[in-house]
Structures are given as structure tokens and as C-alpha cells.
Amino acid sequence: MSAISLRWRRSLLPWWFMAPALIWLIVFFAVPLFNQLNVSLMSGNADAGYHSTWAFHTYWDAIRTYHVQFLRSLEYAAIATVIDLIIAFPLAYFLAFRAGRWRNFLLLLVIMPFFVSYVLRTVAWQLILNDNGWVADRLRDIGLVSQHGRLLATSTAVITGIAYNFLPFMVLPLYVSLERMDRRLLEAATDLYASRVTAFRKVTVPLAIPGIFAGSLLCFIPACGDYVNAALLGTSRQYMIGNVVQSKYLDVLDYPTAAALSFILMLLILVGIALYGRVLGSRNLMEAAA
Amino acid sequence: MSDREKIESALEQFFADERLSRRRFLGRGASLGLMAGGLATAISACGSIEGVTKRRxxxxxxxxxxxxxxxxxxxxxxxxxxxxxxxxxxxxxxxxxxxxxxxxxxxxxxxxxxxxxxxxxxxxxxxxxxxxxxxxxxxxxxxxxxxxxxxxxxxxxxxxxxxxxxxxxxxxxxxxxxxxxxQTYATGLAYNVKLTGRELRSIREFFNPEWKGRVTVLSDWHDSAGLAMLMRGIDPTTATVDRYLEAIDYVGQQNSKGQFRRFTGNDYTTDLTKGNVAIAMAYSGDVVQLQSDNPNLRFVFPEEGAMLAIxxxxxxxxxxxxxxxxxxxxxxxxxxxxxxxxxxxxxISPVDGVREILLRTDPGVGRNQLIFPDKATLERCHGYPALSSGDELLCNQAMAKVTGA
CATH class of the missing domain: 3.40.190.10 (Periplasmic binding protein-like II)
Structure with a gap:
């Protein structure tokens, strides 16, 4: 009897450890997700109310009407992620290998922007990119912006804003994966007559892949759903799918379409991640992360 | 092989492939069935989002x-x-x-x-x-x-x-x-006279190609479509929903030509004071405040009329x-x-007697035509329409399409 109960208790133990996280996931993720799935299949209008009718056509209508914004979201998020990778890799490399006693201070600088609200930081970019500001003037001087051209309220501004806002999410995972690297591997590579470039290409980059993977996901996923940058730095011609969802929920009160749009975005991102993981090799990722 | 044999061999093949015992298969099938049933009841139990019952x-x-x-x-x-x-x-x-x-x-x-x-x-x-x-x-x-x-x-x-x-x-x-x-306020034409180089008077300026890309209009269709209707001599207070939809459509056409820099809420003020735009569809009271930062800013009740909201x-x-x-x-x-x-x-204060007090305590404000518009100006102001909530919704949807969201 007692043996059974002991075995029971043993087998229950991991569940007890997982319980807080599980309950959290169920209450704040699974239930709302399920609720939204239900909402996305309703039909009606704000006055008459919305009722479950298995209205799958909402999905089709949403894709047909808003495919431009979907593609734009993916495009902006992808460009911003690539920009972040290009900026963050040298930075993380420097932090991991060359920063010496400045390292902690520099890391603090990387996360410093988080002390200020996201929206405020984006509003600051409104002022930086402003038509009569220093940046726009200099770019006009060197001919990158035409005489009557502008920076603010263009896709350049929106992508810049996204890239800026998500940069720390790229730097930190990259830094972690580079910092953990065994330096002796580089020595071994040079001992085997690899040039520094080859050693970088064959040793450093492959070992940084988990960081690149984590960093690009952390940038790309929230960037896809972002609407603050497009709202503050862009125009209606730069609106992303997040702006549409926000307007559907709060202005037009069209909950089913808003929910359907959210699910489509989720699906697109999941498929994207699966492909991306396949390209980088998920087994390598798991092993490297372990 | 008879049909029955065929089916049986196919089933056997299936279980062999799937490496499932019959019992496990049944068990799994049952739990799937239960789950599906549970989902269906849960979904139908989730019910619906209630509508509104209007009261007379x-x-x-x-x-x-x-x-x-x-x-x-x-x-x-x-x-x-x-x-x-x-x-x-x-x-x-x-x-x-x-x-x-x-x-x-x-x-x-x-x-x-x-x-x-x-x-x-x-x-x-x-x-x-x-x-x-x-x-x-x-x-x-x-x-x-x-x-x-x-x-x-x-x-x-x-x-x-x-x-x-x-x-x-x-x-x-x-x-x-x-x-x-x-409070009440008028929606009209605000401009930066240094950028326009001349005084402006008409709603037509919002749509004038001369200012292409240097204009902001309000994303609220009551204001933007209302002013567009006034330009065409239609009274926005009594206009039907069809008139509004036409006007929203017109604003949309202008937008696709690149006439407007942005659709805004109250946030047009940044673009206007920073000189990013020459012309903004604006609220009277805001501009009075902005003028103290930028004396080149002007607000007019356009000659065709202005919108007045409470x-x-x-x-x-x-x-x-x-x-x-x-x-x-x-x-x-x-x-x-x-x-x-x-x-x-x-x-614009809705309370009688305010002007007399301000003429004494702060004459600059008391005499300001934007805060205390004269009778002739007020006669050019038009209230918002009283559309049914269904019609309002139609206009919201149409305007959301125009503003790209």
C-alpha cells in the first residue's frame, strides 16, 4: 500500500514542479487562445452581437483583404532582423572577446534603452528623423535623400525604428553563445593552418548559430506583430498587420476578423520558424544549445 | 479476395505500419473522440459576444x-x-x-x-x-x-x-x-505661414496638389469627411450615410495620390510645430496653444465652414x-x-459669462477669435451628424480601409 503511494507520489513529483508554469500557461495562454479561436469563427456585428457560426470564410476574407499588410509585416520584420544581425554580430563579438574590463559596462549600455518606455523611445525617433532635423539635412547633403524628400513617414523610418527597438534582443543571445565558446578551438584551428578568416568562418560562426537562431527569433517574431513603429514613424502606406488588428479590435469592433488575423499571423510565423530551423539544422541547434 | 478480406488485410497492414496494437488504437481513437467532443461542447458553451439593445x-x-x-x-x-x-x-x-x-x-x-x-x-x-x-x-x-x-x-x-x-x-x-x-471645439484648417508663403482660407487647400505630401488630415471621418462635404456645399449635419461614404471615398482617392502625409489623431501637433507639414486638419484649441511655441502657425474657420464638436x-x-x-x-x-x-x-467654453471674466483677467484670451468666435463665424460651423450606430459602423469600416488598417 505504502509502496504504491510512494510510487504515486514519485511519479507526481515532476507535475508538482511543473504545476505553476502549467497553470500559468493554461490560464494565460491556452484559455485566451482557445477563446480567440472561438471568436474568430463568429459572425455578426457590434450592434447585434457576435454568435458562433463556424464562419471559416472570415479567414479567407481576411487574407484576401489584408495580404498586403501581412507581406509587409514579414518583409519589414525580416529586413530589420537582418540589419540587427549585421550590427549585433560585430558588437557581440567585441563584447565577448575584446571588451575586457569594460564588458559589464558595455552590456549595461546595451540594455539601457529598456529603462525607457518603448513608445517614448519610438517618439524620440520621430524627432531624430524629423524633416528639418540634423539627420535628414546631412542625408540631403550627400544626396541619399532628395531635396524635397523626407525620412520620417517612410518605410525606411519604420524599419529603422523596428531595428533599433529590437537590437538588444539580437545582441544578448549572440553575446551569450560567443562568450561560451571554447577559445582553444580557435587556437586549434590556427594550429591546423587555418587563416583567421577561415577560423572565423569554420569555427566561430557555426558555434554562434544557436545565438543567431535565438536572436533572430526574438527579433523577428515580435517585430512581425509590432504596430507602434508603423503608427508613429510611418503612414497608412506603411501599416503592418498589427495596426490592422488594433484598428479591428478597438475602432471597428470587428472581433472575429481581428482574431482571425492574429491566428493567420501566428500560423505564418510558426511555418517560418519551422523552415528556418530546418535550414539551420534543428539537431545541430539542440546539440549546440545543450 | 472478397471485399471483407480486403478490408481486413488493409486494416492489418495499417496496424502493422503504425505499430499500434488494436487496443491502443481503440484507446487512442476513443480519447481523440472524447477530445473532439469536448472541444465542440466547449466551443458551443463559449457562447457569443452580446450585442446592444437600444433604448428609446x-x-x-x-x-x-x-x-x-x-x-x-x-x-x-x-x-x-x-x-x-x-x-x-x-x-x-x-x-x-x-x-x-x-x-x-x-x-x-x-x-x-x-x-x-x-x-x-x-x-x-x-x-x-x-x-x-x-x-x-x-x-x-x-x-x-x-x-x-x-x-x-x-x-x-x-x-x-x-x-x-x-x-x-x-x-x-x-x-x-x-x-x-x-468644452466645444472647431475642426478647421491650420497652416504654417512660413511654409505656405501665403494666407489660406479654403478647405480646398487640403486637396491642393501644391501641398502634396505636406498635409495631414484627421483619421476621424466625422471631421475629414465632414470638411470634404462642406467643400462641396453639402451640410454634414443633415447628410445621409451615403454622402459620408462618398466623401470618405474622395479622401481615400486623394490619399492614394500621395496628397496626405499621414492620418492623425491629436498627434498632428508634432508634425505641424516641427515644420514636417505645411497644412494640418486641426482643432481650434490646440492651435491656440501651439502658437505660443511657433508664431507662424495659423488657424482659420474655412470660408466654406468648419465642423463644431462637443x-x-x-x-x-x-x-x-x-x-x-x-x-x-x-x-x-x-x-x-x-x-x-x-x-x-x-x-470654446460652453459656459455663459466666461468671456466677460477673461476680458478682465486675461484680455488676450478674452479677445481671441478662436476661443470666442463671433456670431458670423459660429454660423459657419456645423455639428456632427446623428447617424444610426449601424451607419456609424459602415463609415468606420470605410475609413479604416482608407487609412490602411
Whole structure:
């Protein structure tokens, strides 16, 4: 009897450890997700109310009407992620290998922007990119912006804003994966007559892949759903799918379409991640992360 | 092989491939079935999002006639308003004079957005935690007709008699039993004379190719479509929904030509003061304030006419402190207090007697045509339409398409 109960208790133990996280996931993720799935299949209008009718056509209508914004979201998020990778890799490399006693201070600088609200930081970019500001003037001087051209309220501004806002999410995972690297591997590579470039290409980059993977996901996923940058730095011609969802929920009160749009975005991102993981090799990722 | 044998061998093949024993297969099938059944019942049990039952004006008026909010201590109560819409010192005076504490929250940035945030509670008949909210005509009328507001006990608001005559009887609340104007404002043409190089007078300037890409218009179709209609000589107050949809369509065509830099809410002010745009569709009171930063800014009531809107104080249904709310309403309808608010916010005050006070205390404001427009100007101003909520929704959807969201 007692043996059974002991075995029971043993087998229950991991569940007890997982319980807080599980309950959290169920209450704040699974239930709302399920609720939204239900909402996305309703039909009606704000006055008459919305009722479950298995209205799958909402999905089709949403894709047909808003495919431009979907593609734009993916495009902006992808460009911003690539920009972040290009900026963050040298930075993380420097932090991991060359920063010496400045390292902690520099890391603090990387996360410093988080002390200020996201929206405020984006509003600051409104002022930086402003038509009569220093940046726009200099770019006009060197001919990158035409005489009557502008920076603010263009896709350049929106992508810049996204890239800026998500940069720390790229730097930190990259830094972690580079910092953990065994330096002796580089020595071994040079001992085997690899040039520094080859050693970088064959040793450093492959070992940084988990960081690149984590960093690009952390940038790309929230960037896809972002609407603050497009709202503050862009125009209606730069609106992303997040702006549409926000307007559907709060202005037009069209909950089913808003929910359907959210699910489509989720699906697109999941498929994207699966492909991306396949390209980088998920087994390598798991092993490297372990 | 007979058909039956074929099926059996196919089944055997299936189980061999799947490496499932028959029992496990049945078990799994049953649990899947249970799950699917559970999902289906859960989905149908999740029910639906309730709609609105409109109440007739007569019933509303009757309900308001019997209202009685007894005198109680003020306590701690909450007032939701738009940003920068009061001189905060006025709140201090209120607390000192009547006791209690007013929690003044500037959390209304957009009528629809605010409604979107509290809609669920209002629908469920739950309190939204606020004792006064300030909403613009079309949203105010929607709240009143949906039964989301509590009648005002006008016995507690004797100063309500100072409400200026033209605002006393809107169609949706003819006796002002559910609402009292907070401020009124005109939507018109603001421009930076240094960038335009000349004075402007007409609504046509919004659509003039000369300013292509250097114009912002308001994303609220009541304003943008309203002004576009005035340009064509249509009265926006009495126009039908079809006229509005045409006007929204026209704004959309202009937008696809790149005429407008952005659709904005109140945030056009940054672009206008920074010189990013030459022309903005703007609210009169904002521009009075902006002029002190940038003297090149001008606001005109266009020659074709301007839109005139009222922001209304209302007590949400189930509010916990209706008496405190009424005392506050009474307080801000004292001409001296109304003058202090007007002197700070520079909008058009709905309270009679304010101008006389300001001519004495702050003549610059008292003489300002944007804050105290003369009779001829006011005659050119047109109120918002009284469309049904279904028609409002149509216009919202059409405008959302135009603004790209």
C-alpha cells in the first residue's frame, strides 16, 4: 500500500514542479487562445452581437483583404532582423572577446534603452528623423535623400525604428553563445593552418548559430506583430498587420476578423520558424544549445 | 479476395505500419473522440459576444425624471478625461472646497479606442471604475442610447443654467439629462505661414496638389469627411450615410495620390510645430496653444465652414460616486472656474459669462477669435451628424480601409 503511494507520489513529483508554469500557461495562454479561436469563427456585428457560426470564410476574407499588410509585416520584420544581425554580430563579438574590463559596462549600455518606455523611445525617433532635423539635412547633403524628400513617414523610418527597438534582443543571445565558446578551438584551428578568416568562418560562426537562431527569433517574431513603429514613424502606406488588428479590435469592433488575423499571423510565423530551423539544422541547434 | 478480406488485410497492414496494437488504437481513437467532443461542447458553451439593445428616447427621459442622488460625502472618486484638458490647479481647488479626492486620469485619447477598452464591462453591466467620462457627441449619443450612462440629478447641478443656449438641446439628449458639455471645439484648417508663403482660407487647400505630401488630415471621418462635404456645399449635419461614404471615398482617392502625409489623431501637433507639414486638419484649441511655441502657425474657420464638436461629461452606468460627479459638474459650470479652465485649455467654453471674466483677467484670451468666435463665424460651423450606430459602423469600416488598417 505504502509502496504504491510512494510510487504515486514519485511519479507526481515532476507535475508538482511543473504545476505553476502549467497553470500559468493554461490560464494565460491556452484559455485566451482557445477563446480567440472561438471568436474568430463568429459572425455578426457590434450592434447585434457576435454568435458562433463556424464562419471559416472570415479567414479567407481576411487574407484576401489584408495580404498586403501581412507581406509587409514579414518583409519589414525580416529586413530589420537582418540589419540587427549585421550590427549585433560585430558588437557581440567585441563584447565577448575584446571588451575586457569594460564588458559589464558595455552590456549595461546595451540594455539601457529598456529603462525607457518603448513608445517614448519610438517618439524620440520621430524627432531624430524629423524633416528639418540634423539627420535628414546631412542625408540631403550627400544626396541619399532628395531635396524635397523626407525620412520620417517612410518605410525606411519604420524599419529603422523596428531595428533599433529590437537590437538588444539580437545582441544578448549572440553575446551569450560567443562568450561560451571554447577559445582553444580557435587556437586549434590556427594550429591546423587555418587563416583567421577561415577560423572565423569554420569555427566561430557555426558555434554562434544557436545565438543567431535565438536572436533572430526574438527579433523577428515580435517585430512581425509590432504596430507602434508603423503608427508613429510611418503612414497608412506603411501599416503592418498589427495596426490592422488594433484598428479591428478597438475602432471597428470587428472581433472575429481581428482574431482571425492574429491566428493567420501566428500560423505564418510558426511555418517560418519551422523552415528556418530546418535550414539551420534543428539537431545541430539542440546539440549546440545543450 | 472478397471485399471483407480486403478490408481486413488493409486494416492489418495499417496496424502493422503504425505499430499500434488494436487496443491502443481503440484507446487512442476513443480519447481523440472524447477530445473532439469536448472541444465542440466547449466551443458551443463559449457562447457569443452580446450585442446592444437600444433604448428609446422616451424611456430614457422617463427614467431620468425620477433620478435622485442624495447628498453624501465626496470620498475618493475618478474622473477620466482627454490629455491636457484641464488646469490641474482647478482640481486642487475642488478637493479643498468639497473634501474628498478626485483621481483625475487622462486616459481618453480616442473615442473609439476608449469605447473599445471598456465596452465589455459596459455590456456586462459591470462598473468601469470611472464616475465621469468625457466623450465627443457621436460617442456620447451612442452611450446614452445604449443605456451605458446614468441620469444626472440636475437638482445637484444648479449651475447647469449657465450652459450656453445653443448647446441645451441636442437630438440625442434634448433635456441634457444624461450629459453636460465639457468644452466645444472647431475642426478647421491650420497652416504654417512660413511654409505656405501665403494666407489660406479654403478647405480646398487640403486637396491642393501644391501641398502634396505636406498635409495631414484627421483619421476621424466625422471631421475629414465632414470638411470634404462642406467643400462641396453639402451640410454634414443633415447628410445621409451615403454622402459620408462618398466623401470618405474622395479622401481615400486623394490619399492614394500621395496628397496626405499621414492620418492623425491629436498627434498632428508634432508634425505641424516641427515644420514636417505645411497644412494640418486641426482643432481650434490646440492651435491656440501651439502658437505660443511657433508664431507662424495659423488657424482659420474655412470660408466654406468648419465642423463644431462637443465633448460631453457623462456618468457611466453603475458609477460608484454619482453625487461627487454632479458636484464636479456644478463646480465647472461656475463661470469663474470655467474661465480658469478656458484660460488654460483655450477651447470654446460652453459656459455663459466666461468671456466677460477673461476680458478682465486675461484680455488676450478674452479677445481671441478662436476661443470666442463671433456670431458670423459660429454660423459657419456645423455639428456632427446623428447617424444610426449601424451607419456609424459602415463609415468606420470605410475609413479604416482608407487609412490602411
Amino acid at each position: 428616447l422616451g424611456a430614457l427621459q422617463q427614467a431620468a425624471a425620477g433620478v435622485n442622488h442624495p447628498k453624501v460625502p465626496i470620498g475618493t472618486w475618478e474622473f477620466s478625461n482627454w490629455p491636457l484638458y484641464i488646469d490641474k490647479k482647478v482640481l486642487k481647488t475642488f478637493n479643498q472646497r468639497y473634501g474628498g479626492t478626485v483621481k483625475y486620469v487622462e486616459d481618453i485619447n480616442d473615442n473609439y479606442e476608449f469605447f473599445g477598452k471598456v465596452r465589455q464591462q459596459l455590456q456586462d453591466g459591470a462598473p468601469i471604475g470611472r464616475d465621469i467620462v468625457v466623450l465627443t457627441d457621436y460617442m456620447a449619443s451612442r452611450w446614452v442610447s445604449s443605456g451605458y450612462t446614468m441620469p444626472i440629478d440636475r437638482k445637484n447641478v444648479p449651475n447647469g443654467k449657465n450652459l450656453t443656449a445653443t448647446l441645451r438641446s441636442p437630438g440625442w439628449d434634448p433635456k441634457r439629462q444624461y450629459s453636460l458639455p465639457w 465633448d460631453n461629461m457623462m456618468i457611466p452606468e453603475k458609477a460608484a460616486h454619482p453625487y461627487a460627479a454632479e458636484v464636479m459638474m456644478n463646480f465647472v459650470y461656475e463661470p469663474e472656474i470655467a474661465a480658469r479652465i478656458c484660460d488654460y485649455v483655450n477651447y
